[in-house]
């Protein structure tokens with residue numbers, strides 16, 4: 001067992017940290033903190049990620065990707081500011097999902113464009129009536145000669161308001177249990193125009209979370225991905241990696257909250273001494289540090305299990321659920337240590353508090369992750385009646 005990063009991993013972590021400092025943070029700082037970034041600004045962020053090989057992290061080199069190990073890709077994701085995290089994840093995971101089963105023409109066309117961030121991309125599964133249960137999707141896909149028509153509404157989709165191309169999961173009929181036969185279509189805004197808008201939310205306000213309506217939208221046959229019925233498999237495989245990535249982004253925020261809490265506790269004096277000298281403050285600081293360390297370790301471990309080729313459903317679900325619960329509490333505790341200053345906008349902690357509250361929802365809510373863990377441990381699924 002070796003807990004040290006290799007020299008190569010140290011380089012990966014340093015270059016991601018430098019990339020954020022030089023190319024991403026200045027973009028965030030020069031725009032309104034409460035408004036989604038303009039599309040050009042988001043493209044700059046994605047280009048910076050593309051240059052360090054991040055966007056093709058889960059794409060084989062034969063398909064134009066960088067085929068990183070999941071631990072290495074996690075080291076990069078950990079450095080991203082939360083506001084752009086889901087936008088980058090959306091771009092990267094859409095590339096991964098396309099590469100898992102695409103034609104040569106799709107590889108040389110849309111996939112190459114997404115990897116180079118010439119096209120902005122997202123994956124749209126969630127709908128007003130189907131969230132935790134993706135097999136309940138009702139977006140209807142019908143055949144139109146060799147081509148397709150798509151009708152439905154997608155909601156809570158990262159990047160959709162700025163996307164050039166959307167990987168849409170729709171239903172083409174149902175199986176004997178009444179569950180959707182899921183299919184994946186690439187809907188390109190230029191060929192197949194659709195309407196999209198932002199949904200205002202509690203946190204991650206410089207990011208993009210929105211909805212789109214497809215109204216008998218024509219999609220050419222060449223934009224169908226994979227074989228009918230493989231959409232659920234493709235979603236599950238990528239969710240396994242996404243979960244620890246989200247946990248690492250939360251751990252990075254909790255680390256920043258810890259640094260602020262320690263600095264403030266050493267400066268702020270009450271009852272004749274620095275508050276860091278009060279035992280109950282030390283307890284809170286120790287708890288925040290424990291949250292950061294355990295979150296990092298469980299997420300790195302979960303990613304290493306995917307790299308080892310194991311069925312990692314249970315550990316990746318556990319990693320996200322545990323790290324998000326710990327980091328939400330840690331950021332709240334760091335605010336408490338700052339007293340009234342903790343809720344001021346000036347310090348940035350209130351933004352972290354709003355941002356981290358968004359993170360338990362995508363890629364499996366806490367309840368769904370618990371059920372995944374339960375199913376893996378007992379062999380008995382508890383989802384459906």
Ligand SMILES: Cc1cc2nc3c(=O)[nH]c(=O)nc-3n(C[C@H](O)[C@H](O)[C@H](O)COP(=O)(O)OP(=O)(O)OC[C@H]3O[C@@H](n4cnc5c(N)ncnc54)[C@H](O)[C@@H]3O)c2cc1C
Pocket residue numbers: 086090122123124125126130131132133155156157158159204209358359361362363364365366367368371382383
């Ligand atoms: C920041 C962010 C980014 C997102 N990005 C995307 C994206 O790019 N693409 C995309 O398709 N979607 C995206 N989503 C949507 C996200 O995947 C869904 O919101 C999520 O799956 C939950 O679905 P829901 O909101 O409809 O809640 P529901 O599924 O309706 O759940 C409501 C509540 O019921 C609980 N619940 C549901 N089923 C059970 C059960 N069996 N047992 C116990 N409790 C249960 C849930 O835990 C939750 O508390 C994003 C969401 C957020 C917040």
